[in-house]
Amino acid sequence: MAHPDVMVVGQVARDLVLLVDDVPGPGGTAPVRRRRELLGGKGANQAVGLAQLGASVGLLGVVGDDEVGERLLALARADGIDVDPVLRRPGTTTGLIVDVVDAEARWRYLEDLPEATLLTVADVAGAAGALRAARAVLVQLQQPSGAALVAARAAREAGRLVVLDGAPTDPADTDALLALADVLRADAREVELIGGDAPRDAAGGIAAGRALLGRGPSLLAVEVAGEGNAFVWPGGALFVPLSETPTVDDTGAGDAFVAALALGVLRGDSPERAARYAVAAAGATVGHPGGRPALTPEAIRAQLDRIPG
Ligand SMILES: Nc1ncnc2c1ncn2[C@@H]1O[C@H](COP(=O)(O)OP(=O)(O)O)[C@@H](O)[C@H]1O
Ligand SMILES: [Mg+2]
Structure with missing residues (x-):
């Protein structure tokens, strides 16, 4: 197989999504209104989003050597993702995330993510060839920051576009990671970290982005919770409000967002265009339960029409 254009470095897990009217308290019972069992985890969600948007994409993550791991790899292949770099860790149980979401779109995650499902420095070093061969590498910072650093460095040294999502697990690595990045995207909690x-408002989001600009990335995307996202680049800034879409579950919206942003930048879109594309992809992900994106051209177009301004 030819080398993928984009490599995603991040989590792969089984997602069990349960939609209920109300989450019961201790001793209570609730009927499940809808159940979805999906390929999930942030890395896989980002890879699925990229594939849906037309990119050739590969995934570097870890599953166990169990049947669930086997099934997730088959699902990822069916999504068109190159899973050759995915590690199958002997004696490890594949990660599971249970997303219980109520009728008011309030989620609770129950996570069974064994330590051994995280990427190690050695795992990433072993896949450095694939990272160097891609045009862009998207690194999910929920992985241990030592491993994230090795991934970002391999990509950077090969002159590839380096896109980071989230906040480093070890704050001591923040400066080194930012220095290697072209694009950083963070939700409100991650900006705080x-x-x-x-940030509390559009101006605050832009100020937060500007403050990070000098630390490495040349494009920042910063969430202002409940309001929208601020985008900052040398010489420009833009605040894009949320699309007007009823939210069922915002899980995975950030993953769809960063997938679209990376692709927009990779194909040479202006920052303004890439920004709206990213917000449209996020908006297209909040209307269904579960983090798996559904990024059809029609869905993106419909969302672009629902972004105010
Ligand atoms: N209606 C909407 N339109 C556009 N973007 C949205 C909408 N609702 C939420 N978002 C965006 O989705 C993103 C969610 O990010 P994040 O918390 O990282 O999610 P996850 O990690 O579950 O993917 C934020 O950037 C937020 O602004
Ligand atoms: Mg996120």
């Missing part, structure tokens, strides 16, 4: 304060 990286920069100090979660």
Whole structure:
């Protein structure tokens, strides 16, 4: 197989999504209104989003040597993802995330993510060839920051586009990771972890992005919770409000967002265009339960029409 254009470095897990009217308290019972069992985890969600948007994509993550791992790899292959770099860790149980979401779109995650399902420095070093061969590498910072650093460095040294999502697990690695990045995308909580304060409004989002600009990335995307996302680049900034879409479950919207943003930048879109594309992809992901994106051209177009301004 030819080398994928984009490599995603991140989590692969089984997603069990349960939609209920109300989450019961202790001793209570609730009927499940809808159940979805999906390929999930942030890395896989980002890879699925990229594939749906037309990119050739490969995934570097870890599953166990169990039947669930086997099934997830088959699902990822069916999505068109190159799973050759995915590690099957002997004696490890594949990660499971249960997403219980109520009728008001409030989610609770129950996570069974064994330590051994995280990427190690050695895992990433072993896949450095695939990272160097891609045009862009998307690194999910929920992975241990030592492993994230090795991935970002391999891509950077090969002159590839380096896109980071989230906040480093070890704050001591933040400066080194930012210095290697072209694009950083963070939700409100992650901005707080990286920069100090979660922005409260559009101006705050742009200020937070500007503060990070000098630390490495040339494009920042910063969430302002409940309002929208601020985008900052040298010489420009834009705040894009949320699309007007009823939210069923916002799980995975950030993953769809960063997938679209990376692809927009990779194909040479202006920052303004890539920004709206990313927000449209996020908006297209909040209307269904579960983090798996469904990024059809029609869905993106419909969302672009629902972004105010
Ligand atoms: N209606 C919407 N339109 C556009 N973007 C949205 C909408 N609702 C949520 N988002 C965006 O989705 C993203 C969610 O990010 P994040 O918390 O990282 O999700 P996850 O990690 O589950 O993928 C944020 O950037 C938020 O602004
Ligand atoms: Mg996220």
